[in-house]
Amino acid sequence: MSLLREIRFTLNGVARQVSVPVTMTALAMLRDVLHLTGTKYGCGEGECGACTILVDGRSVNSCVMFAVDCDGRQVTTIEGIAADAQWQPLRESLVEHGGVQCGFCTPGMVVQASHVLSRDPHADRQAIKRGLEGNLCRCTGYKKIVDAVVAVADAGGKVAP
Amino acid sequence: MSAIERYEVPRDVETAAEILRGGAVTILAGGTDLMPQSKAGRVSFGKVLMNIRRIPELMGVAEADGMIRIGALTSIADLLELDTVGRRLPVLWQAADQFASGQIRNMGTIGGNICNASPAGDTLVPLLVLNAEVELASKAGGRLVTRRVPLRDFLLGPGRTARRPEELLTAVAVPVPPDGFRARFAKLGTRPALDISTVSVAVGAVVRGGAAEDVRVAFGAVAPRPIRGPRTEATLDGRPLAKAVIDAAAEVAHDEVTPIDDVRATAWYRRQMIHNLTKEVLSHVAAA
Numbered sequence: 001m002s003l004l005r006e007i008r009f010t011l012n013g014v015a016r017q018v019s020v021p022v023t024m025t026a027l028a029m030l031r032d033v034l035h036l037t038g039t040k041y042g043c044g045e046g047e048c049g050a051c052t053i054l055v056d057g058r059s060v061n062s063c064v065m066f067a068v069d070c071d072g073r074q075v076t077t078i079e080g081i082a083a084d085a086q087w088q089p090l091r092e093s094l095v096e097h098g099g100v101q102c103g104f105c106t107p108g109m110v111v112q113a114s115h116v117l118s119r120d121p122h123a124d125r126q127a128i129k130r131g132l133e134g135n136l137c138r139c140t141g142y143k144k145i146v147d148a149v150v151a152v153a154d155a156g157g158k159v160a161p
Numbered sequence: 162m163s164a165i166e167r168y169e170v171p172r173d174v175e176t177a178a179e180i181l182r183g184g185a186v187t188i189l190a191g192g193t194d195l196m197p198q199s200k201a202g203r204v205s206f207g208k209v210l211m212n213i214r215r216i217p218e219l220m221g222v223a224e225a226d227g228m229i230r231i232g233a234l235t236s237i238a239d240l241l242e243l244d245t246v247g248r249r250l251p252v253l254w255q256a257a258d259q260f261a262s263g264q265i266r267n268m269g270t271i272g273g274n275i276c277n278a279s280p281a282g283d284t285l286v287p288l289l290v291l292n293a294e295v296e297l298a299s300k301a302g303g304r305l306v307t308r309r310v311p312l313r314d315f316l317l318g319p320g321r322t323a324r325r326p327e328e329l330l331t332a333v334a335v336p337v338p339p340d341g342f343r344a345r346f347a348k349l350g351t352r353p354a355l356d357i358s359t360v361s362v363a364v365g366a367v368v369r370g371g372a373a374e375d376v377r378v379a380f381g382a383v384a385p386r387p388i389r390g391p392r393t394e395a396t397l398d399g400r401p402l403a404k405a406v407i408d409a410a411a412e413v414a415h416d417e418v419t420p421i422d423d424v425r426a427t428a429w430y431r432r433q434m435i436h437n438l439t440k441e442v443l444s445h446v447a448a449a
Contacts, residue, residue: 003165003210022168022210025196045197046265047355058238058267064196065268066189068168069212112263134262134355 007071011036012080020067026060027051029067030077038078038107042136049135052108052115053077059115061134078107081114090114090152097148101139109135113149123153169211174218174331177211178300181327186211188329190234191268193261194277219272219331222246228334230296233272237261237284240271250335252287252344252363259283259348262355272330275312278322281358281382287346288312289379289389290363291335297328309334316386339375341367343449347442348381349434358382359426362414362438364446371401373446378410378439383418383431392417393439402447407440414439 002021009016011034020029030036030053039062042050046061053062054076081087090113093099100106109132116123116131123131128149129142137145165187171177180186185207189195198204213219219234222245229245240246240257247254260266260283274284275295293312298305312333315323324330338344344365350356361381366373376397378390393414400406420431 003168005168022165023199023206044200046193046261049262049264052264059264060268061193061264064193064265066192066196066212069189069192069214071170115263131263134264 005068005071007068009070009072010074012076012083022066022068024067025063026053026055026065026067026070026075027062029070030062033067036077036079038082040104040107042104042108047136048105048108049112049132050105050108052111052135054080054111054115057118059112076111078111081111087114089155090117090149093148093151094145097144097151099140099145099148101137105135105137105139109137109145113152117149117153121153121156123149125150128153164208165206165210166208167210169209170215171211171213172215172217174216174298174329175300175305177213177216177329178298178305178327180209180211181329182300183209184326185209186326188213188276190214190270190273191236193265193269194273213329224337227337229337230332230334231271232332233270233330235271237266237269237271237274238263240284241266249338250287250291252290252346252365253284253335255346256283256287256348256361256363259346265355271333275315275333276322276324276330278316278318278320278386279357280319280384280386281361282387283348283358283361283381285312285316285387286348286361286363286379286381287344288333288335289387290344290346290365290377291338292377293333293335295330296332296334297324298331299325299328307331313389318385338365339367341369342375343368343446344377345442345445345449347438347445349438357425360420360431360434360438361387362435362442364439364442366397366402366446368402368447368449372399373397373402374399378414380414380418380435382425383420383435388418390414390417397443402443407443407447410443411436411440 040050042048046064051062186209187207294309346363348358348361366376378393396410415436420428
């Protein structure tokens with residue numbers, strides 16, 4: 001039996017309290033305990049970015065983060081980004097540019113792109129490519145994804161009303 | 162795999178050192194190495210899992226007594242944003258810039274990169290060139306004591322360091338580089354992001370009146386730990402960084418390293434690449 005620990009944190013703006021095994025990943029907590037399955041399990045070792053979430057405004061691989069370390073922190077998942085009107089242009093741009101094929105990398109890609117754009121709303125193509133280098137996509141060849149994010153940046157990361 | 166009996170989240174170094182004195186403690190910082198290594202069974206947890214991320218003393222960068230002290234919890238992303246690092250330690254900045262991915266840079270800490278002691282550890286090669294020392298704190302006779310160990314003596318082999326089980330790595334301290342000191346880093350992998358370095362090289366020198374002095378050369382992924390290259394350094398010391406000298410130094414570097422064949426590259430290839438990268442980094446230092 002694994003040692004459990006009770007933690008409290010803010011998840012997509014809502015205060016949560018949950019009991020987790022101390023060696024559980026933040027990803028397993030999100031998917032299996034809190035049933036937020038938007039965040040994907042890809043490689044499980046921080047190489048593919050499918051599990052990207054934001055912790056205190058910084059993007060991290062939730063598969064290598066200890067769930068207990070979420071204690072006291074602000075966690076945002078793709079479900080939080082999806083509910084945020086600020087990212088509507090990013091979502092639309094991905095659809096418009098054909099940046100989604102099988103869709104498995106998409107949640108991580110969107111979370112990371114939102115992170116890149118919130119740090120630099122006018123990021124150029126090179127900065128965007130570098131910003132997304134930790135996210136693997138096996139379908140699109142990246143061009144359409146990068147085009148989609150560049151289009152949003154060109155529009156000044158336009159914020160929907 | 163042993164069962165964890167306690168999870169501790171100390172708020173200061175003294176409490177952390179007290180917990181460490183109890184023995185069988187696994188230290189958690191960024192988690193980017195600990196999580197995959199424990200899942201793969203390469204690391205087993207002690208009786209106590211201690212999360213050190215809530216210790217403010219381990220954060221921040223300060224300069225005092227000719228040393229730049231970087232707190233153990235400084236993330237790789239923090240290194241890129243710190244003016245002190247960008248301006249005064251560009252060789253460390255370069256390594257941070259080429260480190261893994263944005264997500265990992267946000268999580269991984271410099272203290273963790275040092276304690277993981279990978280032969281290919283990206284920050285270790287520039288830190289060797291900067292003559293870095295690690296600061297270790299422990300509790301002895303009811304008092305908190307710290308000692309400093311040069312990084313080159315601290316790294317013992319893959320995953321092995323001179324850290325005693327009761328010690329906490331609290332910071333890495335770098336002597337303020339002398340006037341005119343220039344240092345550069347380069348690494349080679351199959352792609353820029355997220356690849357473990359096949360080889361890496363850092364070179365630093367004070368270039369005065371055309372001649373290189375105080376030359377420091379370090380190599381990654383060519384020995385059980387990142388190493389300095391004293392023979393390569395001797396080839397360069399006191400000589401101008403001209404093409405013939407650089408070529409000769411690259412030859413010496415090629416012969417000085419002792420790489421192995423593994424899944425990432427053959428020893429032969431690594432030697433060739435050490436030769437080429439040494440040349441490249443030296444010309445960057447010469448042009449800096």
